[in-house]
Amino acid sequence: MAVAGKRSHEVVAEDRSIEWSRSDYDPYARTKKFCEHMVRELLPDVPITIFRPSIVLGDSRYPQTTQFDMVRSFVFLAGLPVLPFRPHDKIDIVNVDFVADAISTLHMKANPEHDTYHLSSGNDAQTFQELTKALAAEQNKRGPLFLPILEKPFGSIVNTLANRKGTVGHGAALMKVFLPYLTWNTVFDNTRVVAEMRRKPAPFSQYSFPLLRFSREHNFEYPYQAWPESTKAGGSAA
Secondary structure (H helix, E strand, O other), X not given: OXXXXXXXXXXXXXXXXXXXXXXXXXXXXXXXXXXXXXXXXXXXOOOOOEEEEOEEOOOXXXXXXXXXXXXXXXXXHHOOOEXXXXXXXXXXXXXXXXXXXXXXXXXXXXXXXXXXXXXXXXXXXXXXXXXHHHHHHHHOOOOXXXXXXXXXXXXXXXXXXXXXXXXXXXXXXXXXXXXXHHHOOOEEOOHHHHHHHOOOOOOHHHOHHHHHHHHHHOOOXXXXXXXXXXXXXXXXXX
């Protein structure tokens, strides 16, 4: 969704995502916009399908994950007693199993109805208040206090820390990339993919706590298991 550039309080349709008059919020987003442009310019006779996922976070079927970059930001924010956001703003999070299924299904169709799809929660995206309320209920604790007035100071601190080296700097750099999606209150229309898949993504509130608990318990590492000793010694695994 980075192709959309700077947005605020919008529902963005596929055909209105790339508007060259809009500013990109960072060079990373610009590369995605130009990638789509070059594909259409250089391969005009080749059938293409473009998939634009929103914030892909977690699998609705089970808590385990091997992708922890955005999860670190989610867990950090989930642990704060005060959040610098507007409680009724929406955040467009989509489960990875829906994204993967949509890509494989639509890619294999002989004639998909469109050439571009938003893989997102769209208008069903939940608000900060809905998400934090669900997490608080699972943990039997009070939800955070929302203070939107802290948005700019919070952003300034993140930008400053992102220039540091080490764990703190790495975490702040991830948050810096993540932050615009949290403050835009912008969602990406998913009418096309829902119509063709005939189902919607799972609400993040349904699987956010298992993801949170797994990530904390395993310190953001997947608990890989070693190969059996017989295999190490030259045996074969069935």
